Amino acid sequence: MKIAFIHPDLGIGGAERLIVDAAVGLQEEGHKVKIFTSHCDKTHCFEEISKDEVKVQVYGDFLPTSFCGRFKIVFASLRQLFLLMMLVINGEISEYDFFIVDQLSFCLPLLHMFHDSRARIMFYCHFPDQKLARHDSLLRKLYRLPFDLYEQFSMSAADAVVVNSNFTKSVYDDTFSFLKDVKPPGTIYPCVDLTEPEFNQEVKTLHKNVMGDDKFVLSVNRFEVKKNVELAIESYAKFAMGTEQKGVKLVIAGGYDNLVEENKTYLVHLEKLVEQSGLKFYTLFQKTYSELVEEPVDVEYDVLFLPSVPSNYKDYLLSKAELLLYTPSLEHFGIVPLEAMKLGTPVLAVNNGGPTETVVPLDKSPELGTGWLEPSDSDVWSKRIGESLSLNKAKVSQNGMERVKSKFSRKVMTQEIEKTMLRLFKSRYQRYSWENLMMLWKLPVFFILRKYYELPALYVWILGAITFLPPSFFQLIAIFAVTCVYYAEPHWFEFFD
Template sequence: MSLKLGMAVAWTWIFLIVFLVTAPVLLLVLLGWLLPRRSARSAGQKIRIAFVHPDLGIGGAERLVVDAAVALQNHGHEVEMFTARHEKDHCFEETRNGTLKVHVFGDFLPRRICGRFYAACAYLRMCWVSLRILLLSFAGGFHVLIVDQVSICLPILRLARPHGIIFYCHYPDYLLTTKSSVLKRLYRFPLDLMEELTTGMADQIYVNSSFTAGVFAEAFPLLDCLGIIPSVLYPPLNLQDQDSNASKAGELSFLKPGEQLLLSINRFERKKNVGLAIRTLAELPSELFAKTKLVLAGGYDERLPENVEHAAELEALAKSLGVAEHVVQMRSVSATQKASLLRHAAALLYTPDREHFGIVPVEAMYARLPVVAVNTGGPLESIVENETGYLRPQDPKAWAECVAKLLRDTELRKRLGEAGRRRAREKFSLEAFGKILHGSVEQLDGDLSKKSKKSE
């Protein structure tokens, strides 16, 4: 059997298996809508909330989920987190120091098969986690469920009969993949259909920016026609944690007296477009370049091929442009290390294109750091042009002009930095985020209580 024929047979089987999975999911969707909700909680009983997230590692989505859980816990609710993966040496402190109660189910299931089928494996793992939550529901269960990233598990969670389900959509999953072949499109079709149908099963849908809300409407036309419109809830910044980390910030050994620092904070992934920061450095006037360092900091997992490959690609790019001696890679930095970088940097270079939101610019603004970012996506909502930073197209020369201006003018950096701190405090605080989410939880629980009283 030829390799092509073998691949065709394999894809055919995968296609059939996916469809076999789709049918019961659709039945679960119907059953989930027909089942009555759990009876109202008794007087004085706290609202029990379960967060369901695929992988509690280190990233923007994970930071949001952890902050949301802590915020609701601070409002007096009982909060527990459920995930398929949680490694104590690669997670946020709140998930390992006892602040949050974390349950791990399904870690034995594969994350990929032969380097492929990431989505199908993620769906399988989340369904397994949801089945375990369903089993727990027979012994009491939860009043409100909060799910993000993967909606395929909502039909199963509906069977647990919660008072309400909140789904936080960071970005439609099917837009995060390329459909480069007919077979890939056949494989993705049922998954994409299930994503749209199951997303609509949430009682409240939030997205992380107005940009994502627009993408949501385009990606899910059926939900849009049904009038299912998500609300915008910006990811929060825990100002107390930021202040605590800043108080522990230290010196940077690689930064010599008289040198200035440019900072990029992103995971080592190609979609983060970090090469733009290196090209910007190469375009700086020689007198500024000679005394400037660029730090590429961010999440890095040596088990992920893309992380390893892209780190090497960035090193190669720096060498090819003759700036390697001015570029420093810092992988999987701690909160204290990040605070040290933010304290000593002259500007943040935020390079992702069409980023859904991006919490890093907000962190930088709170640290009084001007931001230069691509003029698309979430940064258009977080950064104010000429007030907290600069928004520019992906042109290294245009970026270098902004950076040179900041490197030369201390007063300009100070003015933009102070404005950024005010904006971060007023618009993106954890308190503001928690208040909105708490109100949503109370409303879902209250609506159920009202219905229960009417039925009595």
């Protein structure tokens, strides 16, 4: 089966990781897959994309993404519209049996109108876009209003909607009051790659020179305010001040872009918070890693910041940490706890959002537990940090690895997508009433062509008949062919005049 993904920007975020995993998984099952996107930088993407393991086609990268940093949703919609029009014009839209669209639903009604009737569409909702946008002023509310209304309408054009967690499903139901009954979403969890990472000597030497033999707890998040990394620092500070146990550090690693102002200001804020807590910090940027492979760090610190940590070193940290501190509240899903569990590390996460579906609390299920779920309270978290140091890690590690393998592997996710595909292909093709209403715009156009441009009636009638056929590339060819014949032999069309 030929499957097309439509994704706005194929970078290195969590949504992109899911799309790449889904594409690779479907390819492994024998499907032909291609990702269509408005942007893909082969130097800033996942390995499967840079090595061309998955086919990628970019349309519309020349279009701007914003105007003076504003109107991002407007330009994102225009870029997706251009991408879809390119698929229609060059006929690729008729080649595919199944479309998977995610993040931005703007193109769904047009995709439904123009794709072949045998094809089906699935929309993967990571989180409602209107819940991610700011509505903190009257002007912003007015600006967002048409996009918020259109989001619900456009998602109704998909044959199926799926979400990444039951938490997101509850937000979806609250946000889209009309859709929750008309188009109830399914849940397909993101996955992690079960391939065991290989750590070269350079990574091991770097870690030895930076950390020595000290134990450490780990926080992995992008350097963004919403990730609430303050909770990790405050919890560690209370643990460090309240224990005589030495040689336990806090490592804060994650995504960081020097061009993103929030990343820079948030890192400075966290560094100041460490100092205010009476602790010492050391910040190590990736460009200095090569120097530390040769010589150990000659700096005393309690908290280590690793902005823009490479994925292989991140995995090594996850495999060696005593505990992962996953601090965001109301996280849509949260892939990092799964990455930690896959590598045998227990997880401490906030007791809401996606982690409640991935982490099994030890206090509720000692035999199957993979960590703890606690309120966002630094006093409670500091106690859990202390408990993690005396934990039977072998049992918790086994539980974590087994849970990831049984519920969150690439194979499981691929099977869930294929089940959705099979269900949709068993159902009849649905043509919506609004599609028929949209055809009415053609009537005044043909009237104008006939009355004011004095085009022959037969020519106008033929054009009208062609445009009322199911939209496809062949429809465009037919219009072009009839127009060429009209200009070559106009007297053929004078029969009814």
